[in-house]
Every structure is written in C-alpha cells, then in structure tokens.
Amino acid sequence: MSEFHMPALGADMQFGTVVEWRVKPGDTVKRGDVVALIETEKGVIEVEIFENGVVESLVVQPGQKVPVGAPLATLSGDGKKVETQAATASVAAPVVTSAEPKDEKSAPEIPVATPVTKEAGARQRVSPLARKRAQELGVDLFGIAGTGVDGSITVTDVERAVEGVKPPPALTTPAPLVTPKSLDLAAMRRVIAAAMARSKREIPHYYLSTTIDMRRSLDWLAAENAKRPVTKRLLYSVLLIRAVGLALRSTPELNGFWIDDGFKAGEGIHVGVAISLRQGGLVNPAIHDVDKKNLDELMESMLDLVNRARTGHLRSSELADGTITLTNLGEQGVESVFGVIYPPQVALVGFGKITERPFAANAMVGVRPMIEATLAADHRVSDGHRGGRFLIAVDRLLQEPEKL
C-alpha cells in the first residue's frame, strides 16, 4: 500500500484544496492519469498521479485545504513509485503545518464515496465567454453539461442552467462539489513574490545577452506558413522554444535543478513557458521533451498550453516538471528581458522584440530583423563561458530554421 500526497506544484506552493476527485476507491490508475482537481494559489490544477495501482481510499474530502506533503489517498497494487525529480524537490521545500486540526480528517482508510461520472483523465472545457457569463450570472460551472466542441461548456449551456432547464445527464456530477473560487490574484501574487524573493536571495545570478539575426528564420517561417492552412500555421516563438531545447543538449548544466546543495540534471528537456494571464498573474507550465518534438508538435503543445493556462486547466506535471524557463516579452515591445530564475531551476532564457536594425556583413550595411536573446543563470552551477556557449548555440540553430 502506498500513499498519494499533495504534490508541490512549484517550489513556492504551500497548500492545496481538493475541489473534485476524478477517481474513486477501486479504480485502477496508471502514472499520468488525472486523479483530482486541486485548487492552489496558481489556480485550479488537474493533478496527475505518479504511480500505477488501485485506489484504496480517498483520505481528503473535497473542500479540505491541506499542506503540501499531506496524504490525499491510499493506493494498493503494484504501487511501483516512479519518483519524478520535482517530487523529490517538493520534500526539500518548507512545509508549513496547517492551522486546521487535521487529525480527525486525515484518519486513514475512511472511504469517501465521491461518485464520479467522468472518466479519469477527461476534462471539461469552458469557453472564455461562457466563463464570463457564468461569473456575471453567479452560476457554478461545475455540474453544467457542455454541449460545445468536445463537451465544452458554451454560453448557451450556462444560460440554460440558470433557467433551470435540466441539462442532458452525460456530464453532471451528483455529489456536492466545492466551487473553486475564480482565480485568487492576491494569493497568486503572494506565491510569485515568495518565489522571486527566494530566487534573488539564494541564487547568484549572472546575465548574458546576444543579438540574433532572425532573417533566415522569419523568411523560412513566411514560406512555410504560406503553404499552410490557418489552423496549422507556426508562430516564431515555437522556433525559439525549439532552438532553446536543442541548444540545451550541449549545455546540460543549464537544464535542471539546484537541490540539497547540488545540481541535479533534468531527466528530460522540459521548457517552461512564462504565460501571463488575462486577469493578471503569471504561470510557467512546461512543454515536455522539447528536443524530441518537431515544430508542428511544439506548436500544438504550446497553443494548447497557453489556452489551458488561460482557462485554468493546467496539469500538475506541467507545473512541476519544467527544467528551464523561457520568457518571450517581445510582443509587449521591450527589447530585452533579464529575468529572475524560477527556483529550483538554474536558468532563464529571455527574448525581446524583433526589431529592424542596421546590419553589417561583407563590408556592406543592410537591415535585418534582430532579436535580443538573454540568459540569466545560476553561478553555482554554470559560468559565463558555458552560458555564452548556450546562447551562441541558440543563435546557430536559428540560422538554419529548416533543421529545427
């Protein structure tokens, strides 16, 4: 028998509240299955389980706020625990004990009958317009059947729910559920503040910058996109993500974590993408195995990630597994960004705006679209020389976009 604990979804997370269980006692789960919806300071996250097994009991009820590390459920079966590095990292993070008396609530083996009508792993989408309408009408989104694409909740579904028209039974959840608060910005801000303060306190940052000629990449992209229907087009940020992912293969000391006074290399290259939320706030979920995905796959992953980040449907592995973060502020118009490393990562890559600049080559001056690429890195793990090699590798990769 083994226990499934509240994971740390980012070094700064301290508490989580189970909003909804996606499994019940007796269900078989495998690694990567979404087992619960948990509300954190970063919003509501779909939490995946790390191991295979059969759910024995659900220890925590929906609505309970528990600290990181607290047991949430027990599993039996071939409980072969596959520890991810982030899970190990979470143990190192300080766990603040909850003020609530946990004892009676975390008594083991109390089977909680939480009926679930959705399969584990299914998630319900809500269109941004429907979400807004639901907020205006004061309607709880959970329990509304979605009739949109892929069962997503549309504005009509929300309005129908208000009128009391009984929705089709497919996706209703009969058990009383906790309504997650709409994103608590103040809580998110506090968590970001804690992470950033810790970063500056503990990580000796060094900063490097280089200017990259983007003409070849942008020309190649325009030619590619001309051949593609609008739904398959590529954004240039995907070229940046891919170049960063591939460049990290030659400088692995920028890809990983600082844990327990030492560097632990990342097991894969999972690039966190800094995404600003419309309501304010920031999350940096990761795209897994960037070096193994082609541009189409990366584009699909990135779009999906951005859309789910903004509608509050991120998964725990996306928040916990990033081995490096990339921040692309070019669209806001700034030329360069020297960021703050997100602990326990050891590097942050920044990109600014693409601007037309005079460019000298072969004793002639022309104009080229240029971008400033920056690196903020942990001096305990890497030195400027290695950081420099990384940025130059990114530059070289962007000069041969057809190979990305």
Next chain:
Amino acid sequence: MTEAEIRQTVKEALSNVAPEVDWDAIDPAKDLRDQIDIDSVDFLNFVIGLHKQLNLEIPDSDVAKLVTVNGCVAYLTGKTGGT
C-alpha cells in the same frame, strides 16, 4: 453576409480571445494589438475563430489586413461576397 453581420462576427471572435474588452472603447481604425492586451497566440486564435465561423480560408499574406476592426470588416465582406 451583410457588413453588420460581419462586424458582429468580428466582435464575437474578439470577445472569445479577450472577453473583458469593452467593444465601444475600441477605435476600429487603429491596430487592435495597440488597444487591447493580446499577443500572437491570441491573435492567431482570433484569426482561427474568424476562419471557423465564416468557413473561409485566410492566406497568411492576408493576415496583416486583419489588424484593425475596419480592416477585418472590409476584407471579410469582400471575401464573403457581401455588400
């Protein structure tokens, strides 16, 4: 489709990517990206929204015409053979 219907489609496609936008505050002649906080992902989603709603393929070279509301309406009205 009439121009009014196209304008409504554009408004809805925009609301889907930027639900907080006050439509009345938007200057239809100015670049949308200077007036509301949308990035390239939002803009792509907006164009895809128009494509799906109007069942119209929009070549990449034409996307530059869609950066203002008036530009959108003019382009889409032309493409849908409207008045």
